[in-house]
Amino acid sequence: MPILPKHAHRRKKLGLILLMITGVGVAVGMVTMALKENINLFFSPSQVLAGEAPINHTFRIGGMVRTGSVKRSDKSLDVNFDVTDTAKNLPVVYTGILPDLFREGQGIVAMGKLRDDGVFVASEVLAKHDETYMPPEAAEAIKNAQKMQATLKE
Amino acid sequence: MIPEIGHFALILALCLALVQGTFPIIGAHKGIIGWMELARRAALGQFVFMAIAFIALTHAFIVNDFSLVYVANNSNTALPLQYRISAVWGAHEGSLLLWGFILSIWTIAVAIFSRSLPLDTVARVISVMGLISIGFILFMLLTSNPFDRIPLERIPVDGRDLNPLLQDIGLVMHPPMLYMGYVGFSVAFAFAVAALLGGKLDATWARWSRPWTAIAWVFLTIGIALGSWWAYYELGWGGWWFWDPVENASFMPWIVGTALMHSLAVAEKRNAFKSWTVLLAIFAFSLSLLGTFLVRSGVLTSVHAFATDPARGVFILLFLGVVIGGSLSLYAWRAPTIKSVGEFKLLSRETLLLCNNVLLIVVTATILLGTLYPLLLDALGLGKISVGPPYFNSVFVPITTLLAILMGIGPLARWKSNDPDKFKKQFYIPALISIILGSAFVALVYGDFPLLAVLGVTLAIWIVATIILDLKNKLTHRQNKLVALTSLPRSYYSMTVAHIGIAVFIVGITLTSHYSVERDVRMSQGKSLSLAGYDFKFVGVDKQRGPNYESHIGVVQVSKQGEHIVTMHPEKRYYIVQQNPMTEAAIDAGLFRDIYVSLGEPLPGGEAWAVRLYYKPFIRWIWLGAIIMSIGGLLAATDKRYRVLLKRTARNSADNTAAAKA
Numbered sequence: 020m021p022i023l024p025k026h027a028h029r030r031k032k033l034g035l036i037l038l039m040i041t042g043v044g045v046a047v048g049m050v051t052m053a054l055k056e057n058i059n060l061f062f063s064p065s066q067v068l069a070g071e072a073p074i075n076h077t078f079r080i081g082g083m084v085r086t087g088s089v090k091r092s093d094k095s096l097d098v099n100f101d102v103t104d105t106a107k108n109l110p111v112v113y114t115g116i117l118p119d120l121f122r123e124g125q126g127i128v129a130m131g132k133l134r135d136d137g138v139f140v141a142s143e144v145l146a147k148h149d150e151t152y153m154p155p156e157a158a159e160a161i162k163n164a165q166k167m168q169a170t171l172k173e
Numbered sequence: 174m175i176p177e178i179g180h181f182a183l184i185l186a187l188c189l190a191l192v193q194g195t196f197p198i199i200g201a202h203k204g205i206i207g208w209m210e211l212a213r214r215a216a217l218g219q220f221v222f223m224a225i226a227f228i229a230l231t232h233a234f235i236v237n238d239f240s241l242v243y244v245a246n247n248s249n250t251a252l253p254l255q256y257r258i259s260a261v262w263g264a265h266e267g268s269l270l271l272w273g274f275i276l277s278i279w280t281i282a283v284a285i286f287s288r289s290l291p292l293d294t295v296a297r298v299i300s301v302m303g304l305i306s307i308g309f310i311l312f313m314l315l316t317s318n319p320f321d322r323i324p325l326e327r328i329p330v331d332g333r334d335l336n337p338l339l340q341d342i343g344l345v346m347h348p349p350m351l352y353m354g355y356v357g358f359s360v361a362f363a364f365a366v367a368a369l370l371g372g373k374l375d376a377t378w379a380r381w382s383r384p385w386t387a388i389a390w391v392f393l394t395i396g397i398a399l400g401s402w403w404a405y406y407e408l409g410w411g412g413w414w415f416w417d418p419v420e421n422a423s424f425m426p427w428i429v430g431t432a433l434m435h436s437l438a439v440a441e442k443r444n445a446f447k448s449w450t451v452l453l454a455i456f457a458f459s460l461s462l463l464g465t466f467l468v469r470s471g472v473l474t475s476v477h478a479f480a481t482d483p484a485r486g487v488f489i490l491l492f493l494g495v496v497i498g499g500s501l502s503l504y505a506w507r508a509p510t511i512k513s514v515g516e517f518k519l520l521s522r523e524t525l526l527l528c529n530n531v532l533l534i535v536v537t538a539t540i541l542l543g544t545l546y547p548l549l550l551d552a553l554g555l556g557k558i559s560v561g562p563p564y565f566n567s568v569f570v571p572i573t574t575l576l577a578i579l580m581g582i583g584p585l586a587r588w589k590s591n592d593p594d595k596f597k598k599q600f601y602i603p604a605l606i607s608i609i610l611g612s613a614f615v616a617l618v619y620g621d622f623p624l625l626a627v628l629g630v631t632l633a634i635w636i637v638a639t640i641i642l643d644l645k646n647k648l649t650h651r652q653n654k655l656v657a658l659t660s661l662p663r664s665y666y667s668m669t670v671a672h673i674g675i676a677v678f679i680v681g682i683t684l685t686s687h688y689s690v691e692r693d694v695r696m697s698q699g700k701s702l703s704l705a706g707y708d709f710k711f712v713g714v715d716k717q718r719g720p721n722y723e724s725h726i727g728v729v730q731v732s733k734q735g736e737h738i739v740t741m742h743p744e745k746r747y748y749i750v751q752q753n754p755m756t757e758a759a760i761d762a763g764l765f766r767d768i769y770v771s772l773g774e775p776l777p778g779g780e781a782w783a784v785r786l787y788y789k790p791f792i793r794w795i796w797l798g799a800i801i802m803s804i805g806g807l808l809a810a811t812d813k814r815y816r817v818l819l820k821r822t823a824r825n826s827a828d829n830t831a832a833a834k835a
Contacts, residue, residue: 031519039531050539050568054546057564061557079559091777096693115693116773116783119409119754156557 059130063160064102064109065167067133074133077142080109081128081157089123102129102139106164113141120146126157176241179229180320186222186277187310189215193303197296201371209296213284216299219306220277227274230319231261240328243267243319249334249750251721259345260335265469266319268348272465273309275349275356276302283360283385290381297367298360305359308492316485334721334750343403351396351423355461357389358430362458365451366500369507379441379450380815386437387810390430391803397423398799409756409771411691411787413795416565421544422464425537429457432533434809435526443588445515445523448508449530455504459497460537466493467544518590525583532576539568570625577632577679580672581639585646603642607634619688629683636676640669663812671805678798684791693773697781705788707768708732714772714782722746722755727772727782731761743784745772766790
């Protein structure tokens with residue numbers, strides 16, 4: 020065949036290069052797919068209640084745990100609470116042990132899915148760092164909500 | 174007074190770093206011996222002053238000098254002494270000082286153990302390390318000075334205490350070990366840059382870089398393992414790796430460092446892959462720098478943390494730009510002159526090691542992508558996203574599988590070329606054995622057949638089986654097997670031990686991931702529960718007081734088939750100054766299983782608590798594997814070959830000078 024190089028070692032080299040290109044192509048394809056499937060978007064309670072968040076797809080929410088909203092079940096490890104960005108309250112349910120720094124008035128970020136009835140079912144609740152710390156996403160959600168309210172009043 | 178001495182010592186260290194970073198490198202270029210000889214002295218001086226600065230800060234912590242902002246923010250009179258000392262590197266400023274101090278230690282080590290190297294090489298290497306040091310000390314002095322004072326009238330009576338998470342032996346040891354590794358790669362980096370500058374990229378350069386790289390790698394391995402072990406017992410939810418950006422930041426230099434060790438072997442033995450090896454040395458250190466800054470600058474908690482202190486952000490970007498950009502430009506300029514002479518066929522140890530390198534780089538690239546992508550999007554204002562562990566697992570598992578398969582094949586291949594048919598045939602039996610044994614183990618011990626679990630165990634057995642095959646090949650024609658065993662080179666044993674470490678590690682990960690049993694339960698006083706064949710009885714909770722915390726201590730009795738095994742005491746601590754609750758899990762460790770109990774919170778409705786019960790099979794194997802790998806690395810670093818070579822070159826250069834004089 021005229022297209023292929025004449026020398027055997029050059030053919031081998033060409034083969035090796037083609038193999039590497041295919042390998043890299045497959046790897047890039049796999050990585051992009053994996054990335055696409057595993058990106059978790061962030062929504063604030065206002066956005067979720069406005070219907071911007073997807074149903075039955077994992078995403079993250081953030082805000083403050085509304086004071087007086089935490090209710091532990093007497094029988095199981097279910098816990099209900101509201102996450103608020105001061106404008107809107109999103110009801111959240113979680114089963115299990117909450118992190119050490121979870122408490123009312125504390126900023127948290129939670130990962131989970133939105134149920135059809137509008138309750139956010141958290142699979143993971145993150146409250147890290149010290150008592151004065153506010154997760155950046157939560158802080159921004161609250162800031163935006165307050166800005167919105169301010170413009171509404173005007 | 175003493176903090177001012179520390180501050181002053183830091184400034185003097187900067188002056189010496191400036192001398193160390195300029196004169197010797199220019200001297201080497203122009204052939205001025207006096208300037209080149211400055212390298213060692215400046216390095217020694219810098220080391221002394223960095224040590225003074227470090228001791229001064231440590232002293233401030235020991236005597237509770239809350240007039241320093243850094244001490245006031247990270248310590249407290251009630252904090253036990255060992256944690257006051259480790260608090261020195263508990264936050265940003267102090268950890269930079271530790272970094273700089275460790276860099277000066279490595280520089281001194283290079284200065285001492287390089288007697289047999291040509292003077293111009295030593296001068297260049299030490300100079301490059303001086304340049305890095307300038308960057309770090311400047312960063313401290315300009316933006317993050319640990320010796321900053323609080324105005325007299327506002328000095329607090331007591332400090333804000335160290336973050337309770339950091340009050341632990343694991344975190345006392347973790348940062349120094351990690352930094353020894355990070356900074357250790359600066360030696361390989363400096364050797365590579367020096368070689369590029371001097372145009373002497375030969376086997377000697379590779380041979381010199383090898384032990385340094387190996388030692389740095391050992392420290393990094395231990396550092397990462399310590400971090401993972403700490404996360405496991407201290408964070409209270411039993412995970413040992415979360416694919417957290419902070420963890421990824423330390424894992425990337427480790428992977429590239431591993432690739433570097435393998436390609437250095439080819440560079441030394443076969444005089445090939447040289448420019449590639451230089452590139453890896455640059456990457457390994459660049460990723461170490463990136464790791465240090467990512468973790469400590471606060472950029473990971475939020476890109477906007479960068480903006481809260483713009484000076485820091487700009488400095489970090491500039492510094493990374495200069496180091497990475499500078500070294501890559503130098504590489505682009507000088508690398509075309511490097512010629513790799515060693516030729517090899519398609520089926521050879523060289524090709525297989527090349528595959529190893531390519532795979533390791535692909536892993537690093539995917540982790541880098543997953544770590545930086547969210548930051549990049551956020552910085553560009555394109556929304557907040559996070560990349561979850563499934564992404565990392567889905568790329569990591571297949572590539573690691575390929576690596577493990579190669580790990581069995583590579584060591585049996587000869588350099589240059591192999592007969593394909595013969596080479597292929599020898600692997601049939603080990604492959605068959607490992608598949609059979611792997612499947613049998615999983616099926617018999619656990620009674621089910623998840624493919625990934627079978628794959629993991631099979632790969633681990635494959636690695637060990639091929640090692641045995643290799644050993645058999647090596648000993649077949651030898652009369653006295655024992656003598657033959659002891660006469661195998663140290664490098665062979667170091668490789669074998671490290672690979673066995675990987676096998677043990679794979680077993681640990683596989684079995685823990687598949688067969689851990691975890692349950693969060695509500696337990697009232699006297700209630701019993703069984704999990705993975707163990708019975709847990711919740712006896713109750715006691716109250717106690719520690720030095721700087723109050724604590725609830727649970728009592729849980731564990732038994733198996735009526736036989737008492739252990740009484741466990743999980744704790745819930747409440748740190749008074751920081752007002753933080755902390756979970757101290759109770760762990761009954763074993764070679765084949767851990768039992769893990771941690772307290773959640775008191776629940777309404779009587780004496781009930783939320784309790785977390787875990788059964789984790791083979792989890793110790795993860796860290797055991799890391800320890801075995803480190804032993805392998807240590808064997809490599811202490812290979813007699815390097816010392817013999819040291820003496821020989823020393824004698825040669827002595828002969829040369831004698832000859833020159835005569």
